[in-house]
Amino acid sequence: MVDSNRFGAAGAALGYIAQIEYALLISLERMDREEDLRLSLETADDITFDDGGHVELWQTKHHIARQGSLGDRSPDLWKTLHNWIESSDDESACFLFSTVTASRDSAAGFLRPTRTKGDVATAMAKLDTVALTGGNKASADYYAKYLSLDSEQRLNLLERVTVLDGAVTAEHITDRLVATVRKATVASRRVPLVERLRGWWLGRSINHLSRIASGESEWIKIEEIEAQLLFIAQSLRDDNLPLDYGDEPEPTLDDVKEDDRVFVEQLQVIMLHHGRIRQAVYDHNRAFLQRSKWQREHLVAIGELETYDKRLREEWNRVFLPLEEPASAEEPSDSAKCDSARQLYARIQERALPEIRPSVNSGYIPLGSLHILADRLRVGWHPDWVELLKHRLSEVQGSKESKDAA
Numbered sequence: 001m002v003d004s005n006r007f008g009a010a011g012a013a014l015g016y017i018a019q020i021e022y023a024l025l026i027s028l029e030r031m032d033r034e035e036d037l038r039l040s041l042e043t044a045d046d047i048t049f050d051d052g053g054h055v056e057l058w059q060t061k062h063h064i065a066r067q068g069s070l071g072d073r074s075p076d077l078w079k080t081l082h083n084w085i086e087s088s089d090d091e092s093a094c095f096l097f098s099t100v101t102a103s104r105d106s107a108a109g110f111l112r113p114t115r116t117k118g119d120v121a122t123a124m125a126k127l128d129t130v131a132l133t134g135g136n137k138a139s140a141d142y143y144a145k146y147l148s149l150d151s152e153q154r155l156n157l158l159e160r161v162t163v164l165d166g167a168v169t170a171e172h173i174t175d176r177l178v179a180t181v182r183k184a185t186v187a188s189r190r191v192p193l194v195e196r197l198r199g200w201w202l203g204r205s206i207n208h209l210s211r212i213a214s215g216e217s218e219w220i221k222i223e224e225i226e227a228q229l230l231f232i233a234q235s236l237r238d239d240n241l242p243l244d245y246g247d248e249p250e251p252t253l254d255d256v257k258e259d260d261r262v263f264v265e266q267l268q269v270i271m272l273h274h275g276r277i278r279q280a281v282y283d284h285n286r287a288f289l290q291r292s293k294w295q296r297e298h299l300v301a302i303g304e305l306e307t308y309d310k311r312l313r314e315e316w317n318r319v320f321l322p323l324e325e326p327a328s329a330e331e332p333s334d335s336a337k338c339d340s341a342r343q344l345y346a347r348i349q350e351r352a353l354p355e356i357r358p359s360v361n362s363g364y365i366p367l368g369s370l371h372i373l374a375d376r377l378r379v380g381w382h383p384d385w386v387e388l389l390k391h392r393l394s395e396v397q398g399s400k401e402s403k404d405a406a
Contacts, residue, residue: 011063011064014062014064014170015060015061015062017170018060018062018169018170018173019041019046019047019060019062020041020201020202020205021170021173021177021198021201022047022058022060022097022167022173023039023041023047023205024177024197024198024201024225025168025173025176025177025180026047026049026058027039027222027225028177028180028181028225028229029180030222031180031222031225031226031229034051034222035222035223036051036052036222037049037050037051037221037222038050038051038219038220038221038222039219039220039222040208040212040218040219040220041205041208041209041212042209042212043212044057044087044088045057045058045059045083045087046058046059046060047060050219054091054092054093055091055092055093056092056093056094056095057084057087057088057092057093057094057095058095058097059080059083059084059094059095059096059097060097060098060167061076061080061096061097061098061099061100062099062167062169062170063098063099063100063169064169068098068099068100069100070098070100070101070102070103070106070108070109070163070165071102071103071106071108072106072107072108072126072127072129072130073130073136073139074108075138075139076096076098076100077096077107077108078139078142078143078146079139079142080096081127081142081146081157081161082141082142082145082146084157084161085145085146085149085157086145088157088160090156090160092160093160093162094157094160094161094162095161095162095163095164096108096111096161096162096163096164096165097164097167098163098164098165098166098167099166099167099168099169100165100166101165101166102163102165106126107122107123107124107126107127107130108123108163108165109163109165110122110123110126111123111158111161111162111163112162112163112164112165113162113164120155120158120159121155123158124154124155124158127146127154127158128147128154130143131143131146131147132147174191174194177194177197177198178190178191178194181193181194181197181229181233184229184230184233185233185236188298189236189299191297192236192242192297192299193229193232193233193236196232196242196244197228197229197232200228200232201225201228204220204224205220208220236299237359238357239357239358239359240357240358240359240360241294241299241300241356241357241360242299243290243360243362243365244289244290244293245286245289245290246286246362246364248282248285248286248289250278250282251278251281251282251285253274253278255281256274256277256278256281259281261375262374262375262376262377262389262392262395262396263280263284263371263372263374263375264277264280264281265389265392266374266380266381266382266385266389267280267381269338269381269382269385269388269389270338270341270342270345270381270382271338271342272342272345272381280367280371281371282364283364283367283368283371284368284371284372284375285368286364286365286368287364287365287367287368287369287371287372288368288372290362290365291305291365291369291372300356304356305356308354308356308369309369309372309373309378311354312353312354312366312369312370312373313373313378313379315348315351315353315354316348316370316373316379319344319347319348319351320344320348320379320380320381337382337383337384338382340383341381341382341383344381345381348370349367353366353367353370354366375396376396377389377392377393377396
């Protein structure tokens, strides 16, 4: 049996998500021409805009598959008018932003942005008729509130109302967001830009709503959105790459104890301190996630990561290759080898290792990438790392073959 309440809840949740994304979309579309704009969510209305001179109240109505109605008896329309009668003043502009398309001869159709004074009068006549006729018990209070206004007040209300129908639905909003950032970066990088901007916007909106729920007065300035847009765009230049995992949670000590990956065993072989191993795991994990994301989003050129790894191996060679031939045939003790390996490991940690591109400034990408190479047994820390890790060789080769097959 299908639980219709669950589907209804899903639609409502999608509407809330769409409301947050609409606020971002509208801000981006107005950014070029309005510098002093600011917005708030769930205060005077779903979205409230303020440019320091006048206030705009926006009601957003998101319907699945464009169901719903903007006819003259539409609950969406009448509930919204009721809210504005209750909450707006005579100066506030009011916008009904709906995924539904109003018919041309409906009151809502006469309140589109291109309307004339005559269109507003026509819309008012249609709404007056509905309110006076009644018949819909669910909307009876809305009709009564509307009719409690005199004719001049009703006209003033509708002159401030603009219906923006046929709005983009949640499933297609990505395309609209991408269109707004055309000037910020080249076509191949617009979707990565939008996805990162969305991630920031969600966090900023949660913070904003938390403060509103606590009774604070807080606004999000459009210049804040612009600054974040430009920051992300800068990271997508040819000499740079975005960094998405700097704040990734650190692995716990228990996570590290249970970690049996090859690069971890390499560090255990030289008896590195557990705290250092934990940091190495953290660097590896972030570098692995970031490199994978760059590849998925086609932000790195074909062969670019391989070229970068070659540079890192050259740096490893400069530190770990012996400086001189052994003075005698006497083999150093394993303890001495581990001591030397830890000293060399400390040196490469302190070395100014190259980032993948000139303007990238991560710190963890070079070090984490070295651990990726260690996991593939292409570098090692102990002088006898090849011999000591040969029992992992078939595992590493099998992993490489499965990746190549994929």
